Amino acid sequence: MAMREAEQDRPSLGLQLRDLVLRQEGVLVAIMVISVIVLSITSNNFLTTDNLLNQARLLTEVGLIALPMTYIIITAGIDLSVGSILGFSAVMLGWLWQEQGLPLELAIVACLGIGTLAGLFNGLFIVYVKVPPIIMTLATLALYRGLAYGISQARSARGYPDWFFRFGAGDFLGLPTQLWFLIVGAIISGLLLARTPFGRGLYAIGNNEVGARFAGIPVDRYLLMIYTYAGFMSGLAAFVFTSRVSTTRADSGTGLELDVIAAVVLGGTSIMGGTGTITGTMLGLVLIQLLKNGLSLSGVKGDATIVVIGVVLIFAILTNNFIQKRLQRA
Numbered sequence: 136m137a138m139r140e141a142e143q144d145r146p147s148l149g150l151q152l153r154d155l156v157l158r159q160e161g162v163l164v165a166i167m168v169i170s171v172i173v174l175s176i177t178s179n180n181f182l183t184t185d186n187l188l189n190q191a192r193l194l195t196e197v198g199l200i201a202l203p204m205t206y207i208i209i210t211a212g213i214d215l216s217v218g219s220i221l222g223f224s225a226v227m228l229g230w231l232w233q234e235q236g237l238p239l240e241l242a243i244v245a246c247l248g249i250g251t252l253a254g255l256f257n258g259l260f261i262v263y264v265k266v267p268p269i270i271m272t273l274a275t276l277a278l279y280r281g282l283a284y285g286i287s288q289a290r291s292a293r294g295y296p297d298w299f300f301r302f303g304a305g306d307f308l309g310l311p312t313q314l315w316f317l318i319v320g321a322i323i324s325g326l327l328l329a330r331t332p333f334g335r336g337l338y339a340i341g342n343n344e345v346g347a348r349f350a351g352i353p354v355d356r357y358l359l360m361i362y363t364y365a366g367f368m369s370g371l372a373a374f375v376f377t378s379r380v381s382t383t384r385a386d387s388g389t390g391l392e393l394d395v396i397a398a399v400v401l402g403g404t405s406i407m408g409g410t411g412t413i414t415g416t417m418l419g420l421v422l423i424q425l426l427k428n429g430l431s432l433s434g435v436k437g438d439a440t441i442v443v444i445g446v447v448l449i450f451a452i453l454t455n456n457f458i459q460k461r462l463q464r465a
Contacts, residue, residue, distance in 0.1 A: 159403030160414055163402065163403075164418065166450075170425060170426060174429030174433065178432035181432050188311060190425065192311040192314065193424065194424040195372075197372075198398075199320060199368045199369075199372045199375070200217045200369055200395045201398045201399055203361055203364040203367075204217065204396065204416075205328070205411055205413055207362065208396075208399055208400070208405075208406060208411060209328075209337050209338060210341045211406075211407060211408025212261070213269050213396070214268065216253070217369045217392050218369075218391035219279035219388065220275075220279055220370065221372050221376065221388030221391060222384075222388040223249065223280070224370040225374075225377045225384075225387045226286055226384075226385055227245060227249050228242050228245070228373065229287075231246075232292065234292075239296065246370050246373055246374050246377075247367060247374065248370070250369045250371070250373060253369070254369065255359070258358060258362030262359050263355070280389075284385040287383070287385045289385065291383055299378055303375050303378025303379030304381075316375065325413035328412070333357065336352040336354075336357050337357060340352065341409035342408065397419070398420040399411070400419070400448070422447070426447060430443060
């Protein structure tokens with residue numbers, strides 16, 4: 136009897152399919168298909184294997200940081216310092232190896248550790264000193280960038296061994312090596328968010344932090360974890376970036392935080408917290424990169440590309456809001 140009632144309450148296949156199509160992810164897939172068709176018509180070089188694999192290589196650093204940024208924005212937080220953490224970690228990698236004589240393998244580990252500590256520093260002040268995330272990470276945006284310039288003294292590190300470039304310029308199983316980092320990271324982050332008490336806790340914090348505390352969710356621990364995670368992924372992105380461009384400079388990652396936030400928001404994560412998915416973030420990331428590349432190949436100037444991406448971002452958000460309001464009224 137109970138099973139029969141449960142089956143009656145379950146939405147029909149048609150309703151499930153309609154909900155899937157009308158979600159933000161469905162809107163993004165539709166926009167992506169239209170964009171690919173239009174851009175492949177305007178440029179013969181756009182829809183080629185080499186070009187698409189190269190674009191996958193270029194979007195990895197933004198994608199790695201977008202994973203923890205999705206967590207942070209779901210909790211109604213923000214991290215503006217991720218680009219500076221990338222630059223600081225990259226400079227430390229080159230400085231420790233070239234100036235201090237540390238083996239390159241240990242310098243890579245140090246790069247990851249420094250990024251993690253930088254994220255932990257953000258988290259400690261946000262959780263225990265109660266500094267608003269936007270203020271704290273705005274301050275460390277300047278702090279970490281200043282440290283990068285001060286330590287590097289405007290010098291860049293070069294001359295890395297050949298094996299180092301396999302991570303940023305090599306291939307593995309037919310795909311860019313660094314893309315595997317993003318694929319594994321996206322799967323783990325997506326499962327943690329969708330299938331575990333930790334993920335449900337992040338949604339609860341974003342909807343009502345006080346209520347989440349009364350419900351027994353370890354809010355402080357979760358917030359500390361996700362800001363530390365953002366620091367670690369920024370350090371990993373610094374390693375991948377350095378391997379790809381073969382040099383470390385203090386201005387590495389400048390403005391990267393805007394690309395990261397744009398991908399997350401375009402993917403349907405609400406800046407007010409409480410909603411968002413890793414799948415949506417990955418779709419937003421790919422759509423932005425496809426537009427950048429396709430418009431460039433079609434001869435569109437840089438400023439016009441930014442305008443087009445902004446228009447797509449606004450259109451996707453307005454479309455999703457319109458659909459959600461219609462569904463709520465139905």
